[in-house]
Amino acid sequence: MRSIQQAKNQELINALNQDQKRQLQFVPTKYRSLWLRAISGKTSKTQAIKSKCQECCGWEEVIERVRGCSITQCPLWHFRPYQVS
Numbered sequence: 540m541r542s543i544q545q546a547k548n549q550e551l552i553n554a555l556n557q558d559q560k561r562q563l564q565f566v567p568t569k570y571r572s573l574w575l576r577a578i579s580g581k582t583s584k585t586q587a588i589k590s591k592c593q594e595c596c597g598w599e600e601v602i603e604r605v606r607g608c609s610i611t612q613c614p615l616w617h618f619r620p621y622q623v624s
């Protein structure tokens with residue numbers, strides 16, 4: 540039996556265009572729900588930035604890589620997640 544979250548994700552997947560569906564293949568399961576909500580405009584801008592930073596880091600060692608991001612010319616740099624205050 541599918542969970543409510545899986546059903547919601549499937550609904551979002553069905554509404555993706557072909558380019559987005561192709562991209563989805565590269566999103567690891569762990570990050571898929573947030574990515575789906577972000578790409579569908581169903582999340583906050585902060586969460587969308589989080590998803591973009593996760594993707595930018597290749598979906599690996601995400602917290603460390605985003606926190607340590609040195610690409611200060613990126614417009615998202617000040618808004619990236621996982622920063623230590």
Ligand code: SF4
Pocket residue numbers: 591592593595596604605608609610613614615616617619
């Ligand atoms: S802030 Fe860093 S990790 Fe986030 S998108 Fe920009 S370059 Fe990538």
